[in-house]
Amino acid sequence: MRPYRSVLYIPAARERALEKARELPADAIIFDLEDAVAADEKDNARALLAGVLATADYGTRAKIVRINGLDTPWGREDAAAFRGAKVDAILIPKVGSPADVDAVAALIPDVPLWAMMETPAGILNAAAIAAHPRLAGMVMGTNDLAKELGTRFRPDREPMVASLGLCLLAARAFGRIAIDGVYNAFKDDDGLRAECRQGRDMGFDGKTVIHPAQIPVANEEFAPSEAEIELARRQIEAFDAAQRAGQGVAVVDGKIVENLHAVTARQILSRASAIAERAI
Incomplete structure (x- = not known):
């Protein structure tokens, strides 16, 4: 179980930012060739990023490249690169x-695909998009x-x-990773924390962040707490004791614990273990 608590956007045109990202405690990095790169820098950013990713070590961080759309002058070259x-x-x-x-899958047959969910049509078609066999994740x-x-x-x-x-719902129906959207006020930790908790409680795996200062809050809020782990x-x-005694349910803190609760509890421990083992 790979953690995606914090997913940091990095502009692909900024060489210093690409270097610094190798030391940041984000679980994943989105190397952005789209919104974060000006039109006259697109080609240079693509070449820079391709060279960096071919040689740089980002450790256990998941490396995700956001390409330009195929309806732009740069999308197909991004896909080829x-x-x-x-x-x-x-x-x-x-x-x-x-x-x-489908269109991107035909150009990139050998890399998992994620989808940005950011248009009304995309939201209305979320289930069909999530069902695509090449899709692995969805980002709000x-x-x-x-x-x-x-x-x-x-x-x-x-x-x-x-x-x-x-x-x-679409992501969970088809076993896809689901990442919440960004919080724009990167100096407002309280607001970020509240939004992280909302996304976490809804069921998202993590949150996209736009500044390194937001990473610790996202990492904390999307990780199981000590109280959750202990429970x-x-x-x-x-x-397990109830099962050995031939019973189908147990009681903990005055609440029924059935098989579904045990499954959820094991998922919490698995997530906590994956986070603890992640070396940065």
């Missing part, structure tokens, strides 16, 4: 339907989605909850 590259995924921007995944593009929907920012993200929920251990012990 990273076909067969030593990366963990190619992130496709503005996926609106399975056909968008909440800034673009808010623009398309015409929503206003609210700390509770009420205007965004339906879209978040639809994509999360999971007690639930497993109690359930």
